Amino acid sequence: MQIQESGEMYLETILILSKKINSVRSVDVAEYMGYTKPSVSRAISLLKSGNYVLMDKHGYLSLTEEGRQIAEKIYERHTLLTQFLMQLGVDRQTASTDACRMEHIISDASFEAIKAHALQENKKSTC
Template sequence: MKTKESQENYLETILILQKRKGNVRSIDIANELDFSRPSVSRAIKLIKEKGYITVDESGLIKLTEEGKEVAGAVYEKHVTLGKFLITLGVEEKIAMEDACRMEHVISTDSFEKIKAHAKKCMEK
């Protein structure tokens, strides 16, 4: 299923927060992204309707299997591209900001080639 960049950012953020905190609520996402609570609530509703997350009666947000898949793929691109740019000499802050934008537009084929090349470079 194709996702929009903003949805991918939310899913990636949920994944990161789950790793960091365990439980995730809308307020955690709002704080992490520095977004308003109403904006996050609207986004969460849309992402839930697409089947990427569940929200229980206490407000805990969990990624579904499909949500984990999308979030994991976006996160892998972010980390890999960021590290690769750093090895090229890009300042870490800029590298991670660029990786955040690149992760949404790079094709799977191009990413896999970059990932393989980056792995070879980092092994040396």
Template sequence: MKKLHASGEDYLEAVLVLQKERGMVRSVDVARYMGVSKPSVCHAVATLKEGGFLSMDEDFFLRLTNVGREVAEQTYEKHCFFTRLLVDAGVEPKTAERDACRMEHVISESSFRHLKQNMDKKK
């Protein structure tokens, strides 16, 4: 499996969130959701298709592959965890959201699991 850049993980996460919201997702939906240009999404989609993370059907709907879904769900789980953690600590929600987006990409899977287990024990 190819290593993804943070932006690739963000695109997969966006597709996942949009699929949960509306079922079918096109590039234009991703562009609107992420606040990026359509050409940026087209470039990312081509790269993600090449890497085996995403496919596009004949109606131009984007679909996560099994690997793509796994990456998207892991990224989204970290995003939600860090957003919640920061908001609970008193960080303003917009700032928490932005910071969580950075944190989700730099933490190792091992560190995240340990941190999450530790936090779950305290509940």
């Protein structure tokens, strides 16, 4: 099943929230993303049916292995692209907003090239 950009955003949000709080519920996702509870419930249902998210009997969410892999990939892209844009002189808010758009559409090859370049630049600046 091919996951849509919005699904990637939900997975990334669950990952981010799980790093901050022990137990993530749909209401936490809704609050973090600024979406309504019914919208989040529908999205979580789709992610559950795609085997990306699990929900226990108390309503707590967790990522499946596949869901975690996607979330971590998107989160890495967001983080690195934000930092990269900031190094180019873009302010933090704009860099984060643009990275959020870019993280979903950039090819693996282009991202890996940017990542390699950014890592090379970081090595130069620490030497």
